[in-house]
Amino acid sequence: MKHVSILVPLGHTSMPNIDGSHQILSQVNDLLAMHGRGPLFDIQLVGLTKPTVQRNGRFTIEPDVLIGDVAKTDLVIIPAMHGDIMAAVAQNEDFAPWLIKQYEQGAELASLCVGAFLLATTGLLDGKQAATHWVMADAFKQAFPKVDLVDDKIMTEEDGLYTSGGAYSYLNLLVYLVEKHAGRELAIMISKTFMIDIDRISQSPFIIFQGQKAHDDEPVKKAQEYIESNFADKITVDQLADMLALGRRSLERRFKSATKNTVSEYIQRVKIEAAKKSFENSRKNINEVMYDVGYSDTKAFRTIFKKITGLSPIDYRNKYRKDMAA
Structure with missing residues (x-):
C-alpha cells in the first residue's frame, strides 16, 4: 500500500485541490474493493498545525497528522495556495525541509x-x-x-517530481498518477466517473497573453507598447532598435531578459492573442482575421497559431464562438 500525504498549508489554500485529491484516490480504493481487492492508497491529510484555519476563519481543516508524525511517505500532493503567493510560501516554509527529506527517502512529490x-x-x-x-x-x-517553466503544459514529470498547470488541470495529473500506480483500466474508470478528459495535455487554449511587464526596463516596455499598438504592421527588430536609440543586439538581449521572449516571439504572441479575440467575438472568417493581425501567408499563420494555442484557427474558433458551436 502506498502512503499518500496531502498537504494542508496554512493560510488560504485550494480546498478543491485537497478534497478532490482525497476523493479521487479514495475512489480508486473503492473501485478495487468492488473487485475484491485491497486498497492501494493510505491517504492522510498532513499539516503544520491542528486545526488549520482557512480563509480568515471561514473554514477549518483538521489534518490527520502533522509533518513530524510522518517519518516516511510515498507520494506528497502539494495543493495551490491563494493570495500573495510568495507570502503564502513564506508562511509555509516549514514544509520545505520535510519535502526534501521525503524526496531523498524515495517519495514522489x-x-x-x-x-x-x-x-x-x-x-x-x-x-x-x-x-x-x-x-x-x-x-x-x-x-x-533556474526552473525550466513550460507554461503551455497541463503537467510535467521528471525524476519523481510532478507539476500541473492551472486550476482544475490538477485532475489530469491525478488521473495520470492513478494510471501510473493503479493501471490504465482504473485510470479510465476514474476519468469516466469524474468526467475528466483523460488525454488533455495542454493548457495553451486557455492562456490569455497579457504581456510580461513586471520589469523595470523602460525601453523594453516602450517596445512592448509599440508592438501591442501596431501589431498589424510589419515590425522589425532594427526598426524598434532605431526608435529606442539602442543597438540591435542590446535590445534583443534586454528584451529577452525582461520578458523571457525574443522580440519576434513577442510579436507573434501579440498577433495571435488579437486573432484569438477576433475569433471569439466577431464573425470574420479565417483569412479576414489573418490579414487583420498582419499575416499574409495562410500556412505560416496556421502553424504559428497552433504552436501557441495548441489548436488550429478553425478548431479555436469553433471551440469559443457560441454560434459556431451551435
Missing part, C-alpha cells in the same frame, strides 16, 4: 497549480521542467529562474 511555488522553494525543481497556472508564469520565472 506532486504540486498542483501554484503549489509549484512551494515545491520550487526546495530547490528540487532546479534544472527541471515545471508547470503552473499560466497567469502566474511570469511571476514564477522571476522567482525561480
Whole structure:
C-alpha cells in the first residue's frame, strides 16, 4: 500500500485541490474493493498545525497528522495556495525541509497549480521542467529562474517530481498518477466517473497573453507598447532598435531578459492573442482575421497559431464562438 500525504498549508489554500485529491484516490480504493481487492492508497491529510484555519476563519481543516508524525511517505500532493503567493510560501516554509527529506527517502512529490511555488522553494525543481497556472508564469520565472517553466503544459514529470498547470488541470495529473500506480483500466474508470478528459495535455487554449511587464526596463516596455499598438504592421527588430536609440543586439538581449521572449516571439504572441479575440467575438472568417493581425501567408499563420494555442484557427474558433458551436 502506498502512503499518500496531502498537504494542508496554512493560510488560504485550494480546498478543491485537497478534497478532490482525497476523493479521487479514495475512489480508486473503492473501485478495487468492488473487485475484491485491497486498497492501494493510505491517504492522510498532513499539516503544520491542528486545526488549520482557512480563509480568515471561514473554514477549518483538521489534518490527520502533522509533518513530524510522518517519518516516511510515498507520494506528497502539494495543493495551490491563494493570495500573495510568495507570502503564502513564506508562511509555509516549514514544509520545505520535510519535502526534501521525503524526496531523498524515495517519495514522489506532486504540486498542483501554484503549489509549484512551494515545491520550487526546495530547490528540487532546479534544472527541471515545471508547470503552473499560466497567469502566474511570469511571476514564477522571476522567482525561480533556474526552473525550466513550460507554461503551455497541463503537467510535467521528471525524476519523481510532478507539476500541473492551472486550476482544475490538477485532475489530469491525478488521473495520470492513478494510471501510473493503479493501471490504465482504473485510470479510465476514474476519468469516466469524474468526467475528466483523460488525454488533455495542454493548457495553451486557455492562456490569455497579457504581456510580461513586471520589469523595470523602460525601453523594453516602450517596445512592448509599440508592438501591442501596431501589431498589424510589419515590425522589425532594427526598426524598434532605431526608435529606442539602442543597438540591435542590446535590445534583443534586454528584451529577452525582461520578458523571457525574443522580440519576434513577442510579436507573434501579440498577433495571435488579437486573432484569438477576433475569433471569439466577431464573425470574420479565417483569412479576414489573418490579414487583420498582419499575416499574409495562410500556412505560416496556421502553424504559428497552433504552436501557441495548441489548436488550429478553425478548431479555436469553433471551440469559443457560441454560434459556431451551435
